[in-house]
Amino acid sequence: xFSSNVTGINSDTLVIPDVRSSDDNNYTCVTSNEGxxxxxxxxxxxxxxxxxxxxxxxxxxxxxxxxxxxxxVVAGVGSDDFTYQWLHNWxxxxxxxxxxxTIRSVDTTSAGMYACIVTNLYGDRSLSTxxxxxxxxxxxxxxxxxxxxxRAMVGSPQ
Numbered sequence: 001x002f003s004s005n006v007t008g009i010n011s012d013t014l015v016i017p018d019v020r021s022s023d024d025n026n027y028t029c030v031t032s033n034e035g036x037x038x039x040x041x042x043x044x045x046x047x048x049x050x051x052x053x054x055x056x057x058x059x060x061x062x063x064x065x066x067x068x069x070x071x072x073v074v075a076g077v078g079s080d081d082f083t084y085q086w087l088h089n090w091x092x093x094x095x096x097x098x099x100x101x102t103i104r105s106v107d108t109t110s111a112g113m114y115a116c117i118v119t120n121l122y123g124d125r126s127l128s129t130x131x132x133x134x135x136x137x138x139x140x141x142x143x144x145x146x147x148x149x150x151r152a153m154v155g156s157p158q
Contacts, residue, residue, distance in 0.1 A: 014027065019045075019047055021047050023045060023047055024046060024047040027042065027043050027044075028040055028043075048121075048122040049076055049124065050076060050124045050126055051082055051118045051119070051120050051124060051125070052075050052126065053118070053126050053127075053128045054073050054074065054075050056128040056130065057071055057101075057114065057129070058130060059132070059133075060131075060133070061133040061134075062133070062134060063134075063135050064106065064107065064134055064135065064136050064137065065105050065107070066105070066106060067102065067104055067105065068103045068132055069103075070101045070102075071099060072099055072100075072116045072118065072128045074099070074126065076120060081121040082118050082120055083097065083119045084096075084097050084116055084117070084118055085116070085117045085119075086101045086116050087115045087117070088112055088113070089113055099116075101114065103132075106134050108134055110132060110134055111132055111133060112132060113129055113130075113131055114129065115128065115129045115130075116128050116129075
């Protein structure tokens with residue numbers, strides 16, 4: 001069965017102007033006249049397209065030693081066969097090949113740009129990026145006197 005936009009079913013040229021993933025198939029032409037029918041060689045139509053990022057990872061501000069998670073959601077043809085690769089400041093992060101990246105305990109070197117490259121079966125790629133800012137908490141100092149408060153005078157008495 002064809003998409004409703006297919007023309008040329010009864011001519012020597014088949015035209016599919018707005019190709020959809022449902023058009024991904026094998027096609028054979030049958031030529032007939034009073035003398036009989038002949039089948040053409042089968043032609044395979046493979047529909048490809050860029051993976052489309054539908055949810056980009058959010059930029060985050062996270063306190064030192066806390067957890068940070070980036071997630072990207074992608075749609076498109078061949079979505080079951082997408083591969084993911086996360087990068088930190090454009091350097092590949094070994095083993096980070098899922099749609100989410102979790103840093104369990106951020107440190108100051110964790111700060112920077114994170115990117116996820118998504119590739120489909122046909123080598124088409126999409127990219128999404130986010131920033132991670134790491135904050136260092138300001139230390140709080142509490143001083144308690146250890147005995148009674150004493151007054152001291154500085155300088156010469158007048």
